[in-house]
Structure formats: C-alpha cells, structure tokens
Amino acid sequence: MSIIKPRLPKGMRDILPTKMALRQHVMATVERVFAEFGFEPLVTPAVELAEVLFGKYGEDAEKLFFMVEHPGGKEKLALRYDLSVPLSRLIAQYPDLPKPFRRYQIAPVWRAERPQRGRYREFYQCDADIVGSSSMLADGEIIALIYAILRRLGFEQFVILINDRKILTGMGHYSGVPDEHLPQLYRSIDKLDRIGPEGVRRELCNAGLDARAVDRLFALLRPASGAGQPTLDELREELADYPIAVEGVSELEELLSYLPALGVARDSYRVDLAMVRGLDYYTGPIFETIVEKPRIGSITGGGRFDGLVSRFSKRGYPATGTTIGIERIIDVMEDLDMCPSDVGETLVEVLVTVFSPALLNESLKLCTELRNSGLHCELYYGRKPLGGQIRYALKKAIPLLVILGPDELEAGQVMARDLRREIQVQVARSELVSLLREWLEGDRAE
Amino acid sequence: MSIIKPRLPKGMRDILPTKMALRQHVMATVERVFAEFGFEPLVTPAVELAEVLFGKYGEDAEKLFFMVEHPGGKEKLALRYDLSVPLSRLIAQYPDLPKPFRRYQIAPVWRAERPQRGRYREFYQCDADIVGSSSMLADGEIIALIYAILRRLGFEQFVILINDRKILTGMGHYSGVPDEHLPQLYRSIDKLDRIGPEGVRRELCNAGLDARAVDRLFALLRPASGAGQPTLDELREELADYPIAVEGVSELEELLSYLPALGVARDSYRVDLAMVRGLDYYTGPIFETIVEKPRIGSITGGGRFDGLVSRFSKRGYPATGTTIGIERIIDVMEDLDMCPSDVGETLVEVLVTVFSPALLNESLKLCTELRNSGLHCELYYGRKPLGGQIRYALKKAIPLLVILGPDELEAGQVMARDLRREIQVQVARSELVSLLREWLEGDRAE
Numbered sequence: 001m002s003i004i005k006p007r008l009p010k011g012m013r014d015i016l017p018t019k020m021a022l023r024q025h026v027m028a029t030v031e032r033v034f035a036e037f038g039f040e041p042l043v044t045p046a047v048e049l050a051e052v053l054f055g056k057y058g059e060d061a062e063k064l065f066f067m068v069e070h071p072g073g074k075e076k077l078a079l080r081y082d083l084s085v086p087l088s089r090l091i092a093q094y095p096d097l098p099k100p101f102r103r104y105q106i107a108p109v110w111r112a113e114r115p116q117r118g119r120y121r122e123f124y125q126c127d128a129d130i131v132g133s134s135s136m137l138a139d140g141e142i143i144a145l146i147y148a149i150l151r152r153l154g155f156e157q158f159v160i161l162i163n164d165r166k167i168l169t170g171m172g173h174y175s176g177v178p179d180e181h182l183p184q185l186y187r188s189i190d191k192l193d194r195i196g197p198e199g200v201r202r203e204l205c206n207a208g209l210d211a212r213a214v215d216r217l218f219a220l221l222r223p224a225s226g227a228g229q230p231t232l233d234e235l236r237e238e239l240a241d242y243p244i245a246v247e248g249v250s251e252l253e254e255l256l257s258y259l260p261a262l263g264v265a266r267d268s269y270r271v272d273l274a275m276v277r278g279l280d281y282y283t284g285p286i287f288e289t290i291v292e293k294p295r296i297g298s299i300t301g302g303g304r305f306d307g308l309v310s311r312f313s314k315r316g317y318p319a320t321g322t323t324i325g326i327e328r329i330i331d332v333m334e335d336l337d338m339c340p341s342d343v344g345e346t347l348v349e350v351l352v353t354v355f356s357p358a359l360l361n362e363s364l365k366l367c368t369e370l371r372n373s374g375l376h377c378e379l380y381y382g383r384k385p386l387g388g389q390i391r392y393a394l395k396k397a398i399p400l401l402v403i404l405g406p407d408e409l410e411a412g413q414v415m416a417r418d419l420r421r422e423i424q425v426q427v428a429r430s431e432l433v434s435l436l437r438e439w440l441e442g443d444r445a446e
Numbered sequence: 447m448s449i450i451k452p453r454l455p456k457g458m459r460d461i462l463p464t465k466m467a468l469r470q471h472v473m474a475t476v477e478r479v480f481a482e483f484g485f486e487p488l489v490t491p492a493v494e495l496a497e498v499l500f501g502k503y504g505e506d507a508e509k510l511f512f513m514v515e516h517p518g519g520k521e522k523l524a525l526r527y528d529l530s531v532p533l534s535r536l537i538a539q540y541p542d543l544p545k546p547f548r549r550y551q552i553a554p555v556w557r558a559e560r561p562q563r564g565r566y567r568e569f570y571q572c573d574a575d576i577v578g579s580s581s582m583l584a585d586g587e588i589i590a591l592i593y594a595i596l597r598r599l600g601f602e603q604f605v606i607l608i609n610d611r612k613i614l615t616g617m618g619h620y621s622g623v624p625d626e627h628l629p630q631l632y633r634s635i636d637k638l639d640r641i642g643p644e645g646v647r648r649e650l651c652n653a654g655l656d657a658r659a660v661d662r663l664f665a666l667l668r669p670a671s672g673a674g675q676p677t678l679d680e681l682r683e684e685l686a687d688y689p690i691a692v693e694g695v696s697e698l699e700e701l702l703s704y705l706p707a708l709g710v711a712r713d714s715y716r717v718d719l720a721m722v723r724g725l726d727y728y729t730g731p732i733f734e735t736i737v738e739k740p741r742i743g744s745i746t747g748g749g750r751f752d753g754l755v756s757r758f759s760k761r762g763y764p765a766t767g768t769t770i771g772i773e774r775i776i777d778v779m780e781d782l783d784m785c786p787s788d789v790g791e792t793l794v795e796v797l798v799t800v801f802s803p804a805l806l807n808e809s810l811k812l813c814t815e816l817r818n819s820g821l822h823c824e825l826y827y828g829r830k831p832l833g834g835q836i837r838y839a840l841k842k843a844i845p846l847l848v849i850l851g852p853d854e855l856e857a858g859q860v861m862a863r864d865l866r867r868e869i870q871v872q873v874a875r876s877e878l879v880s881l882l883r884e885w886l887e888g889d890r891a892e
Contacts, residue, residue, distance in 0.1 A: 006539035006758040009495050009521050014536055017486035017549060024487060036817040038794045038824030040463035041470060045568045046492060046525075046554065047512070049455050066493070066516045068525070070558035071509060075455050079492075079514070090460055093452035098842050100827055103463060108492065112516035122491045135827045137806075148817070261810035263818070312452040348484045360583075364707035371482040371594070372709070378484030381546060381581045396544050 011113070011121030018345045025343045026153065026330050027106060030126060033149045034104040037141060039128050042103040044086040046110075050076040056085045056311065058280075064111045066121075079110035083127045084308065084321075091131050091319075092312030099132025099317070106326065118331055129321025131309070136251055139285045139304060139320050140258035146289055146300050146322055147264045153329065154338050157293040160269040164252050165282045165303070167235065167273065170245020174238075175217035177209060185209075186276045189221070197222055221274050229273050232256075248284070255285055281305045287322060296332050299325045342440065344397055349376040349440055351393040351401040353386060359404060366404055366414065366429075373433045393419060400436055457559070457567030464791045471789045472599065472776050473552060476572060479595045480550040483587065485574050488549040490532040492556075496522040502531045502757065504726075510557045512567075525556040529573045530754065530767075537577050537765075538758030545578025545763070552772065564777055575767025577755070582697055585731045585750060585766050586704035592735055592746050592768055593710045599775065600784050603739040606715040610698050611728045611749070613681065613719065616691020620684075621663035623655055631655075632722045635667070643668055667720050675719050694730070701731055727751045733768060742778050745771045788886065790843055795822040795886055797839040797847040799832060805850060812850050812860065812875075819879045839865055846882055 008014065015023065031041075047068050054062060061081060068077040080086050083105050091101065106126045113121060128145060130138040143160055150158055168189075172182050188203045195203070197218065204214045220230060220238070230238060232249050239245035252271060259269065277286045286303030302322030310316035333339060352367040354360050367379045378398065380389045386403065393401050403415040414432050417424040418439045427435050454460065461469065477487075493514050500508060507527060514523040526532055529551050537547065552572045559567060574591060576584040589606055596604055614635075618628050634649045641649070643664060650660045666676060666684065676684060678695050685691035698717060705715065723732045732749030748768030756762035779785060798813040800806050809825065816823045824844065826835045832849065839847050849861040860878050863870040864885045873881050 003756075003760065004497055004501075004758055006498070006535045007495065008491065008539075009493055009523050010519075012491040012493060014491070014539075015489035016540070016543070017488055020487045020489070032820075035793055035822045036820060038822060040793050041466045042463055043461035043466070045454065045458035045460070047455055047458060047556070047568065049453065051450055052452070055450075063517060066514050066523075068512050068514050070512045073456075073558060077455050077512075089450075089452045093454075093460075094462070097462070098838075102824070110493070112519060122493065133827045137825065137827045141825065144814070258807070258810060261807040261814065263811075263814040310449075312450055314449065347481055347486050361704070361707040364704060365709075368590070368707065368709040374478075374482060376481045376484060378548070379583065379587065381579045381583045392544075 009121075011115035013120050013122075017347075021343045021345065021347055022334060022339050023330055024347075025340065026326060026333065027126075029152050030149055030324060030326065031104070031106070033145065033152055034128055037102075037128075037145050037148070039102045039104040039145075042087075042090075042105050043107070044080070044083075044090060044105070046079055046108070047077050048080050048086060048089070050078045052089050052312075053078050053081060053085060056308075057081060061111075064113055066110045066112055081111060082109050083107060083125050084129070084305070087127070087129060087131070088308040088319075089312050091309045091317055092315075095313070095315070100138065101131045102129070103131075104128040118327075120327075123327050126324040126326040127321060128324070129319055131319040132317050133320075134306070134318035136254040136285070137258060139251075139255050139287075140262055142302060142320055142322050143255070143259060143269065143287055144262035144264050146287065146324070147268055149324060150289065150299075153333065154340075155291060158268060158289055158291045158299070160264075160300075161272040161275040161288045161290065162252065162255070162269055162285060163272055163275045164248035164285050165276075166244045166248025166251065166284060167239075168248075168276060170239050170242040170248060171217060171220055171273070173242050174220070174245065176213040177217070181207065181209060183280055185217075186280075187278070189274055190276045190278055192222075192274050229271070232271065235273075251285055277301055277303055281308050283307055285320070291332070294336065296328075299328050299332070301325070344399070346397050347376055348378045348396065348398045349400060350378070350436060351389065351396075351398045352377055352379050353389045353401055353403050354380050355386065355403060355405045359406065359409065362404055362409055366402065370402075370433065370436070375433065375436060390417075390419070400439060402432065402436075455567075457561035457565075459566050459568070463793075467789045467791065467793055468780060468785050469776055470793075471786065472772060472779065475598050476595055476770060476772065477550070477552070479591065479598055480574055483548075483574075483591050483594070485548045485550040485591075488533075488536070488551050489553070490526070490529075490536060490551070492525055492554070493523050494526050494532060494535070496524045498535050498758075499524050499527060499531060502754075503527060507557075510559055512556045512558055527557060528555050529553060529571050529769075530575070530751070533573070533575060533577070534754040534765075535758050537755045537763055538761075541759070541761065546584065547577045548575070549577075550574040564773075566773075569773050572770040572772040573767060574770070575765055577765040578763050579766075580752070580764035582700040582731070583704060585697075585701050585733075586708055588748060588766055588768050589701070589705060589715065589733055590708035590710050592733065592770070593714055595770060596735065596745075599779065600786075601737060604714060604735050604737045604745070606710075606746075607718040607721040607734045607736065608698065608701070608715055608731060609718055609721045610694035610731050611722075612690045612694030612697065612730060613685075614694075614722060616685050616688040616694060617663060617666055617719070619688050620666070620691065622659035623663070627653065627655060629726055631663075632726075633724070635720055636722045636724055638720050675717075678717065681719075697731055723747055723749055727754050729753055731766070737778070740782065742774075745774050745778070747771070790845070792843050793822055794824045794842065794844045795846060796824070796882060797835070797842075797844045798823050798825045799835045799847055799849050800826050801832065801849060801851040805852065805855065808850050808855055812848065816848075816879065816882070821879065821882060836863075836865070846885060848878070848882075 066079040108122050109125050110122050172185050177185050184207045188200045236249045282303040283306040284304030288298050289300040290298050300322050304320040306318045354363045367377050370377045399420050401417050413426050415426050512525040554568050555571050556568050618631050623631050630653045634646045682695045728749040729752040730750030734744050735746040736744050746768050750766040752764040800809045813823050813825045845866050847863050858875050859872050861872050
C-alpha cells in the first residue's frame with residue numbers, strides 16, 4: 001500500500017487543540033449572550049440546492065461557490081456561502097415557525113477565495129437574526145446584543161456605527177442621483193475611508209453622476225472642515241421633501257430612544273451617515289462595529305433586510321440581524337493577548353501522575369475521583385519516572401499535578417503541585433478537590 | 447424576480463430550535479465528560495483532498511462520497527466520510543503534536559446513502575481517540591469514558607461488549623481459517639445476531655471455508671446449549687499454541703484489571719467473543735455498547751487501530767478510540783422521554799411583557815437587568831395586550847413571564863408568573879432574580 005502525503009486542500013486549515021481553548025471561550029461567551037437575549041440555536045445543512053444559492057450574492061460571489069455532487073445524484077448542489085440565504089430559505093419553507101423568530105447560528109461557510117494570511121476557504125460565521133418583526137425594538141435589541149457580546153469578551157474601545165438605508169436613499173434623491181445609480185452610490189461611499197472623499201467623488205463622476213449632485217451629497221455627508229455631520233433634526237429639516245429620508249430619520253430616532261434602557265453605553269454608538277454596508281439587500285437601519293483602539297477595523301456588520309425572504313415566498317417577512325466577525329475577533333484577541341488568564345494552551349487542568357506500577361490502581365482511583373468532581377484530568381500513561389512526568393506536564397502546559405506515593409497513601413494524603421506558581425502542598429485527600437479548585441480560580445482572579 | 451421554491455437537497459435536514467434544547471444538552475454533557483477525561487477539541491475541514499479519503503473505506507463506501515469542486519480549481523476534493531481518516535491524516539501531518547494525543551471531535555460527515563427515517567446524508571459524528579500509546583490503560587480509559595458519558599446522560603441498562611481482534615485472529619487460526627479469509631470471517635460473525643448461527647455457518651461455507659473449521663470455530667464461540675462462552679483462562683489454555691490469541695487474552699486481562707479502579711460498574715461490561723465490529727482496520731481490543739432494555743441496539747463502537755496513521759506516514763502510531771452514536775442517542779432519548787425536565791422546547795426562560803407603550807422603557811430596563819443576571823429573556827415586541835402576550839408565551843412554551851404595570855412600578859415590585867405551575871407572585875424587584883431562579887431550579891429538581 002502506497003503512502004499518501006498527508007496534506008490539506010488549498011486554503012483549508014486544521015484547528016489544533018492549543019488554539020481551541022480561546023476559540024471555545026469566545027464561542028461559549030457569544031452563545032451565552034445569545035441565550036440571554038432569547039436567541040435560539042439553529043442548524044441547517046452545509047449543502048444546499050444550487051438554485052437556492054444562485055442569484056442572491058451577485059456574479060462575483062458565485063464564482064467562489066464550491067459545487068457538490070455525488071455519483072448518480074441528479075441534484076445540482078453547492079456548499080453554503082453564508083448563513084443569511086439559508087435562513088431566508090428556511091423561513092419560507094416553514095411558514096408556521098412562531099414569529100418573531102430569533103435564531104443564532106455559528107457554522108462554517110465556504111468560499112474559494114484566494115487564500116491569505118488569516119483568511120481561509122472554510123471559516124465560521126456567527127449570525128443572530130430576528131425575523132417577523134418590523135419594530136425598531138428588534139433593531140435596538142440587535143445593537144444591545146452586539147454591545148453585550150463585545151463587552152463580555154473584554155473589548156472596551158469600540159463604536160457601533162448606525163445609519164439607515166432609507167436616509168441614504170433620500171440623500172441620493174436629494175442630490176439628484178437616479179434610483180438605478182443608488183447601488184453604485186452605496187458602493188462608492190462605502191470606500192470613503194479607503195479612497196478618501198476625492199476618490200469617491202471621482203468614482204461617482206466616472207459612473208456618470210452629475211458633478212453638482214456629487215457636491216450636494218458631499219455637503220451633507222462631509223460638510224466643510226470642522227463641522228460634523230448634520231444631526232437627525234437638521235437632516236429631517238434639510239430632507240423634508242423626501243419622505244423616504246424622513247421615514248429613515250424617524251426609524252433611527254425610535255431606535256436610538258431604546259438604547260439607554262437596553263443598557264448600551266452612550267459613548268459606544270453613533271450615527272454615521274457615511275456608513276453604508278456593502279450588501280445590496282439592506283432596507284432600513286444598518287450597523288457596523290469598529291474597534292478604534294487598537295485600529296482593527298470592522299468586527300460586526302448587519303442591518304434590516306425586509307426583502308430577502310420574499311425571494312423564496314410570496315409572503316415576505318421583515319428581518320434584522322447582525323454577523324459577529326468571530327474569526328476576526330478570535331485573531332484580534334489572540335494578537336492583543338486578550339485571553340482571560342485561565343484560558344491557556346490546554347483545557348486539561350490536572351495531570352495525575354503514576355508513582356510506580358504497584359500504585360497504578362491507586363492513581364486510577366484518584367483520577368476517577370477528581371473527574372467525578374468535574375476537574376479535567378489526564379492520567380499519565382508513559383513509563384517515565386516522576387521527573388519525566390513533571391516535564392511532560394510542563395511541555396503540555398498542564399497547570400496542576402498530583403502525586404500519590406506510598407507515604408501519602410498511608411497518611412491519607414496527596415501531594416499537589418501548582419506548576420505555574422511553583423508551589424507544592426501535601427494535603428488531606430478529602431481537601432484535595434477544593435485546593436485544586438482554589439488554585440484554578442486564583443488564575444481567573446489574577 | 448422569480449420565486450425559488452424553498453426546499454432542501456435529498457436526505458438533508460434542518461434542525462429547528464424546538465429540537466435544539468435536547469441536542470445541546472446531549473452535546474454539552476458529552477463534551478463535559480470528554481473534558482474531565484482530558485480530551486481536547488479539534489477542528490478539521492469538511493473538505494479533504496480526494497486522495498486522502500479514497501482507498502480507506504472500501505469501494506462500496508466510495509460510491510457514497512460527495513465530491514466537491516470549484517470552477518477553476520485543480521484539486522480533486524470530497525466531503526469527509528468520517529472523522530477517523532482525517533484524524534490519521536492530521537497525526538501524520540503534524541509529527542510534533544505531543545503524544546499521547548487525546549482529541550475529541552463532534553462534527554458533521556456526509557454520505558449519499560438512501561435516505562430513511564432518522565437517517566440523513568449529513569449527520570454528526572462524535573469521536574474520542576487516544577493516539578500514541580499502546581498501553582491498555584488507553585483502552586481502559588476509553589471504556590471508562592463511554593461508561594461515564596452514558597451514565598451522565600441517564601442510561602442505566604447498557605452493556606459494553608469487549609473483545610480483541612487478536613483473539614479473533616487466533617480463533618481463526620485455531621479453526622483452520624487461512625489469513626486471507628479472516629476479513630470474511632469477521633464480517634460473517636458480525637451478523638450472528640441478525641442471521642443466526644446457521645446463517646453464519648452457511649455464509650462461511652459458501653465463502654469456501656472448510657465445514658470442519660467452521661464447526662471447530664463454533665465450538666468455541668457458541669458452545670453446546672447451556673454452556674457460556676469460554677472464560678479468558680479457558681481460552682488461554684485452548685489456544686495456547688496460537689501466540690496471537692494468547693497476546694489478545696493478555697491484553698484483555700490487563701484492560702479488565704483497570705476497569706474497577708476507573709469506576710466502571712461490574713455489571714456494565716462483559717467479554718463477548720462473538721462481537722467483531724465491522725471495520726477492517728481494528729488491531730486489538732474492540733468495544734461496542736448495546737442498550738438491552740429497551741432493546742435499541744448499538745450506541746457506541748470503537749477499538750484499537752494501530753495501523754491507520756501509517757497510511758499517511760512511514761512512522762505509524764498506535765491508537766484507540768470510540769465513536770459515540772450521538773444522533774442515535776438523541777433519537778432514543780427523545781423517543782424514551784429521557785430529557786431532563788428543564789430541557790424543554792425552548793431555551794428561553796422568561797418572557798418580559800410590555801404593559802403599555804408608556805411603560806415600554808421600564809420593561810426594557812427590567813429585561814436588561816434580568817439578562818445581566820444571566821437569565822434567558824425574550825422581550826415581547828408585538829402589539830397585543832397582556833392576555834395575548836401570555837398566550838404567546840404559552841405557545842412558545844416559555845416557562846416564566848414577568849409583568850411590570852404602573853402599580854408594580856410605583857411599589858418597586860414586579861409581577862412574576864410561572865406558567866407551568868400556574869403560580870403568580872408579586873415580588874420586590876430586588877428579589878425577582880432569585881425567585882425566577884428558584885422556579886427554574888425547581889424544574890430541575892422535580
């Protein structure tokens with residue numbers, strides 16, 4: 001039998017256990033906050049019918065689809081590209097689901113993009129959406145959810161930017177941009193940070209927009225140096241002749257009025273008329289979180305998308321939600337050393353050593369006791385003497401170890417060692433679990 | 447834009463939130479026990495190179511592979527068929543991983559089998575394996591792990607059947623079965639329960655085995671009515687001339703000697719010489735759990751597979767492990783109503799009602815308070831009066847609800863209602879969280 005070279009498809013990765021402790025900490029934290037906000041988990045299959053996915057994301061995205069087939073199968077299949085289109089398919093498919101339907105899903109999606117550092121062809125998305133309510137309370141809760149998740153993960157200096165597609169459309173009308181140019185308008189404004197006002201201006205003029213229209217737009221979006229963007233009150237007055245803009249202003253006013261009672265700190269959000277979000281399907285409030293210090297860019301994005309379900313059903317449903325950029329967040333937390341101190345390289349808490357073959361069964365009993373009390377224990381299997389076992393624990397970064405030699409056994413005691421603090425204590429067997437827990441909780445407190 | 451009919455590929459499924467509470471309970475319980483036993487999580491990609499998967503499972507299985515490609519991609523790709531071959535690929539690919547390497551993985555696999563009730567083309571596997579130790583302690587810990595998981599999930603009447611491929615090989619030699627017929631021998635014995643001794647006998651004779659050899663084998667495997675299978679001591683004596691059988695007997699003796707200290711109850715395992723496990727790659731002890739009452743068949747399967755990694759590396763590694771049949775376990779627990787009483791149709795614990803639009807912000811504040819204390823709260827968004835809000839909670843099976851009307855607000859109180867016990871209590875705001883928790887924990891205790 002020939003040996004097959006062990007390797008991965010291009011752009012794919014394994015996530016080894018040493019990376020999993022932080023990853024699980026982030027996922028568990030996010031899931032806990034989702035649960036507190038009344039969101040429930042959902043699983044959809046990785047493989048969808050191609051017809052469900054095609055025609056939703058644009059041609060460029062479709063080139064990145066992974067197609068799936070099995071010999072003899074007649075269906076045209078593909079791996080999902082995101083979690084929003086499968087959600088919309090599901091909402092249309094099960095019309096009896098109670099509304100509002102609040103679900104979260106944390107699951108891989110597949111895109112055959114050119115692999116880059118930190119960007120993979122299989123990566124996890126983490127979405128929370130509320131379907132079936134057009135109330136601004138739903139949008140408010142999405143913002144409160146984002147806030148709660150980021151605070152719980154330890155982020156401090158972030159801003160949730162808020163805007164409304166209806167205001168953007170109204171601003172377009174006000175400036176004289178025809179409806180068919182609105183998507184181009186959104187895409188160009190989206191690049192403001194990257195290509196600057198002059199770049200956006202040039203792009204819009206090249207796209208055939210009237211230079212005066214562009215000027216009029218910029219007067220709103222980026223008024224003369226020094227002045228900030230107009231307030232919602234100013235906007236309502238300036239755009240009074242554009243009902244859609246007025247509607248957007250009212251939506252944001254209502255939405256903003258809920259945030260204090262939902263516990264969102266005032267300095268962690270602001271209206272930004274130049275924030276547009278790339279995707280075409282948004283219809284109302286949109287949200288994006290940027291971390292300003294350190295400057296790491298956008299880590300959540302979302303908004304109201306009242307039209308997506310109607311691609312699968314005559315009956316549409318209003319919907320709003322957000323993606324939490326969980327892969328980016330994990331990378332950032334790792335780079336910035338934001339892991340809680342008890343999240344190390346291993347989830348194993350205690351190595352149970354084996355003093356001698358004659359005492360093996362005693363170590364097994366001890367190990368079983370500790371496991372039954374909920375401690376994460378590895379039993380040493382090798383043949384090395386105690387010194388080698390201690391080196392093994394150090395190499396694997398296991399924080400604690402216990403030794404049960406003949407003297408300890410006779411005295412009803414156990415030797416416990418904290419390898420990080422270099423403490424060793426002989427302790428009564430009945431007190432061992434509390435001592436080990438105290439040491440582990442000390443890490444959390446430090 | 448035409449409407450696309452919302453539907454799923456053949457044999458695929460969505461798992462709706464009402465099914466997720468039990469599912470998450472099972473997964474979390476299993477993961478907790480894995481952690482206690484020092485197993486760590488691992489993620490491998492869903493998509494593997496076809497060459498990694500082909501040639502490992504046999505031709506019949508290969509017909510069930512889902513093939514993957516993306517336009518312009520040059521690699522031949524497929525969705526994984528199980529978690530063992532990707533693990534073996536990974537072990538060979540990262541030779542520096544510390545050994546023994548104990549990992550668990552709970553993840554979907556894909557097989558284009560004919561869909562049946564309860565059988566899907568995407569389903570979750572749950573594997574725990576220890577790679578890099580040939581010690582019988584590793585096999586003993588796998589059995590202790592299976593025992594702990596099933597007990598923790600609430601299973602009581604189950605038996606872990608234990609056998610050893612070396613004993614089976616020795617029994618084959620003893621009976622005069624040539625080596626090349628051993629795989630056929632295993633496959634036929636595996637059917638003993640289904641096709642009976644006569645069926646197995648017929649199959650073996652048809653496969654070209656000598657009738658006397660078959661008789662000799664059956665005398666060991668299924669002695670004359672009344673007598674049980676030989677003990678390990680009897681087997682050692684009877685098969686003394688077959689070194690591989692003697693080695694297998696010694697392995698099982700050592701393995702069994704560890705189980706009491708590992709906390710495995712004596713009545714929950716037994717040696718069964720007729721248990722063989724279907725897969726070809728086992729090389730030593732093998733394990734399979736059957737639930738005898740109710741008779742639901744096999745729910746775990748595994749064993750030692752010392753050869754699999756060497757398909758990817760000149761350097762082989764001993765390995766042992768088990769699959770926990772998590773989909774089957776979830777189905778069984780649902781059918782037998784084995785869910786803990788606090789695992790209901792929803793993970794939402796409290797509905798925060800809205801007394802009137804004027805009091806909306808007060809309800810938001812209350813909701814935020816309860817969420818910050820860790821309770822799972824849904825805020826009511828609709829426009830129905832209180833009666834309709836209560837019906838909404840009942841329909842969604844949310845157990846508790848809170849009401850904050852003008853009288854309660856003035857008195858610093860909240861009205862709390864337990865919808866399952868039909869109790870309503872007016873309680874000081876400061877005591878609300880403890881009351882709600884008490885009610886929820888009451889469920890757990892009942």
